[in-house]
Amino acid sequence: MIDQLTLKSIYNLLSLNSDRINTSVIKDTNEEIRWVFVFNIDGLQGDVGITQYGQWGVNCPGNFCILDRYESLLYFIYLLEAPFEDIQKKLRSGLENDIERIDFNGIFPFFEIVMFVFEYKVSDYWINLAFEWYNHFLFLEKKSLKEAIERLSISHITSQKTRHRAKKALKVLKELEAEYERSFVCR
Numbered sequence: 001m002i003d004q005l006t007l008k009s010i011y012n013l014l015s016l017n018s019d020r021i022n023t024s025v026i027k028d029t030n031e032e033i034r035w036v037f038v039f040n041i042d043g044l045q046g047d048v049g050i051t052q053y054g055q056w057g058v059n060c061p062g063n064f065c066i067l068d069r070y071e072s073l074l075y076f077i078y079l080l081e082a083p084f085e086d087i088q089k090k091l092r093s094g095l096e097n098d099i100e101r102i103d104f105n106g107i108f109p110f111f112e113i114v115m116f117v118f119e120y121k122v123s124d125y126w127i128n129l130a131f132e133w134y135n136h137f138l139f140l141e142k143k144s145l146k147e148a149i150e151r152l153s154i155s156h157i158t159s160q161k162t163r164h165r166a167k168k169a170l171k172v173l174k175e176l177e178a179e180y181e182r183s184f185v186c187r
Contacts, residue, residue: 002056002067002106002107002108002109002112003107004053004054004055005054006054006107007050007054007055007056007107008052008053008054009054010050010054010095010107011035011036011050011051011052011054014036014038014050014095015034015036015052017036020036020037021034021035021036022034022035022036022037022047022049022059023035024057024059024063024064025063025064026063026064026065026066027063027064027065033051033052033053033057033064033066034051034052035049035050035051035052035057035059035064036049036050037049037094038050038091038094038095039087039090039091039093039094040090041079041081041082041086041087041090043082044078044079044081044082045060045061045078046058046059046060046078047059048079051066055067055068056076056108056109058075058076060075067109070112070116073109073112073113073116074116074122076109076113077113077116077117077122077126077130079113080113080114080117080126080129080130080132080133081129083132084110084132084133084135084136085136087108087110091108110133110136110137111137111141111144113130113133114130114133114134114137114145115145115148117129117130118130118145118148118149118151118152119148119151121152121155121157121158124158124159124161124162127152127158127162128162128165131165131169139176139180142169142173142176143173143176143177146170146173149166149170149173150166150170152166153166153167153170
């Protein structure tokens, strides 16, 4: 998961602007929580923000869901319906004016959302959207998803089309691995 201390620091900086502060009720506990708005995606339901405790959260009508455990990623998979670049752009514009020199990919659970969908095989729809994000990942991130993709490639829960997509991703990853190894041998 994402470093809570970093997110808490970001929350503290963003909360200096009182227009961004919100209070919502947490879905599972009915407790109130303070959070700062970071972004939303046009056409998708729910505002994304950072809680006072340094956790990502999504505010949907009637409840606020916190990314406080791995299973909570289920509340974030709807973001896969937006292109990866759109999420990055919204994240950057939601933080950039207040925070300098930050790794935007490192503070948002892009990788974790994709891994969650691949591991839980939520549905072909979500898996195929996750592959769209996966294509934007760096080699080492892709490599760390190799086992999950291998399981997708042989899973009979998924469609044949999805299994073929997983096999194709594995083939490309194998080529990237060979290229990566050659780059070290040539030095």
